[in-house]
Amino acid sequence: xxxxxxxxxxxxxxxxxxxxxxxxxxxxxxxxxxxxxxxxxxxxxxxxxxxxxxxxxxxxxxxxxxxxxxxxxxxxxxxxxxxxxxxxxxxxxxxxxxxxxxxxxxxxxxxxxxxxxxxxxxxxxxxxxxx
Amino acid sequence: xxxxxxxxxxxxxxxxxxxxxxxxxxxxxxxxxxxxxxxxxxxxxxxxxxxxxxxxxxxxxxxxxxxxxxxxxxxxxxxxxxxxxxxxxxxxxxxxxxxxxxxxxxxxxxxxxxxxxxxxxxxxxxxxxxxxxxxxxxxxxxxxxxxxxxxxxxxxxxxxxxxxxxxxxxxxxxxxxxxxxxxxxxxxxxxxxxxxxxxxxxxxxxxxxxxx
Numbered sequence: 001x002x003x004x005x006x007x008x009x010x011x012x013x014x015x016x017x018x019x020x021x022x023x024x025x026x027x028x029x030x031x032x033x034x035x036x037x038x039x040x041x042x043x044x045x046x047x048x049x050x051x052x053x054x055x056x057x058x059x060x061x062x063x064x065x066x067x068x069x070x071x072x073x074x075x076x077x078x079x080x081x082x083x084x085x086x087x088x089x090x091x092x093x094x095x096x097x098x099x100x101x102x103x104x105x106x107x108x109x110x111x112x113x114x115x116x117x118x119x120x121x122x123x124x125x126x127x128x129x130x131x
Numbered sequence: 132x133x134x135x136x137x138x139x140x141x142x143x144x145x146x147x148x149x150x151x152x153x154x155x156x157x158x159x160x161x162x163x164x165x166x167x168x169x170x171x172x173x174x175x176x177x178x179x180x181x182x183x184x185x186x187x188x189x190x191x192x193x194x195x196x197x198x199x200x201x202x203x204x205x206x207x208x209x210x211x212x213x214x215x216x217x218x219x220x221x222x223x224x225x226x227x228x229x230x231x232x233x234x235x236x237x238x239x240x241x242x243x244x245x246x247x248x249x250x251x252x253x254x255x256x257x258x259x260x261x262x263x264x265x266x267x268x269x270x271x272x273x274x275x276x277x278x279x280x281x282x283x284x285x286x287x288x289x290x291x292x293x294x295x296x297x298x299x300x301x302x303x304x305x306x307x308x309x310x311x312x313x314x315x316x317x318x319x320x321x322x323x324x325x326x327x328x329x330x331x332x333x334x335x336x337x338x339x340x341x342x343x
Contacts, residue, residue: 003306004151007158010298014161017232038229045226045237074168076160081167115171119179123228123237127168129161 014129016040019069025054026063036069044069050124057096058089065089070121071128072114081111084130097121138313140320148317152310159302165231166299169292172230176285183278190271197264204260213261218251223276233291235284243273 019036028034034046046068058066066089073084085094085107095102097120098113109117117125138144202210224239247254247262 004154007154007302011158011161013232014165017229033224033226035226040232042229042234043227044229047228047237047239074164076157076164080164111167111171114168115175118172119175126229127165127231129164131157131161 011131017042017044018071018126018128019044022067022069024064025051025058025066025068028068029055029063044126045123047123050121053120054093054124057093062089066093069124069126070094072109072117072125073128073130075130077131078108083109083114085109138317140317140324142321145314145317145321148310148313152307152314155302155306155310159299159307162295162299162302166292166295168231169288169295173285173288173292176281176288180278180281180285183274183281187271187274187278190267190274194264194267194271197260197267201258201260201264205258209256210261210264213252213257216252217265218245218249221272230284230288231291233287235287236280238276238280240273240276243269245269 016039019038021036023031023034023036028046028051034048034051035043036046038044051068054066054068055063067087070090070093071086073086075084078084085091086105088105091102091105091107094100094109094117095107097117098109100107100113138148198210205213221243222241224241226237226239227234228237229235244266247265250262250265252261
């Protein structure tokens with residue numbers, strides 16, 4: 001049994017659900033059935049209600065800068081239960097949902113906050129496993 | 132330990148085992164993160180199921196109450212007749228969303244609440260009580276569809292959680308301890324060999340000094 005191969009395969013599979021290319025909020029809103037194609041070739045649909053919620057949180061001029069789905073980056077180096085939201089507009093919109101102050105292009109969120117984000121944005125956020 | 136016997140104690144092997152251990156520990160950390168995230172998703176879904184079940188029960192109660200009143204006022208036969216005439220089509224959009232590689236359905240129900248004309252039964256043979264019962268049942272159908280979506284999601288998450296937990300346990304209790312044991316064994320064996328070498332050299336030196 002080649003253990004290394006199995007572990008490498010498992011690690012490779014961890015991020016297979018991520019999109020090949022993210023789409024902006026503006027283009028997602030303009031689509032009839034907004035979706036993205038994942039790295040493993042499957043479709044991931046974005047709920048319209050969530051897109052509408054996001055559009056209310058950001059001014060229209062910024063719709064073109066928010067990339068969807070938003071990544072919740074889980075990194076072991078941050079410690080268990082902590083995650084990072086990367087991107088200025090992504091951090092801004094998540095900050096607004098959580099009622100947190102944001103500055104810069106990163107936002108650290110913790111487990112109870114991740115639960116809130118996932119409850120409100122089930123399809124417009126995705127977990128990313130970083131190392 | 133079986134794994135230890137097959138290892139030849141040399142520096143090259145030590146490096147290989149150390150690399151393998153680092154990879155296993157990294158895999159363990161990431162899979163543990165995934166497991167935590169899955170637990171959180173499952174708990175969120177279970178909470179939503181609980182809420183949706185209460186909502187469905189209340190809505191079905193309202194629906195059956197309205198239906199009973201309608202049957203009492205309009206007559207059972209007439210109500211059943213009207214139900215048979217009703218259009219049994221629903222506009223449901225089923226798509227897929229991905230949670231950490233698990234495909235779960237996303238159901239969007241459109242236009243489930245129809246007006247009396249769109250339902251298809253004869254209006255002059257029925258009363259507004261039938262319309263009320265139909266509306267309440269349509270709302271109950273919507274809640275039940277949402278509940279079904281949540282239950283399928285919870286089932287898929289639980290299955291993936293079980294798989295991930297098995298992998299995490301295999302790494303935590305079997306692979307990582309075995310690799311640590313191997314590293315320890317090789318290091319001890321190398322130290323032992325170094326000590327043996329040192330003693331041998333000292334002995335040779337003593338013999339040479341004696342001869343000289």
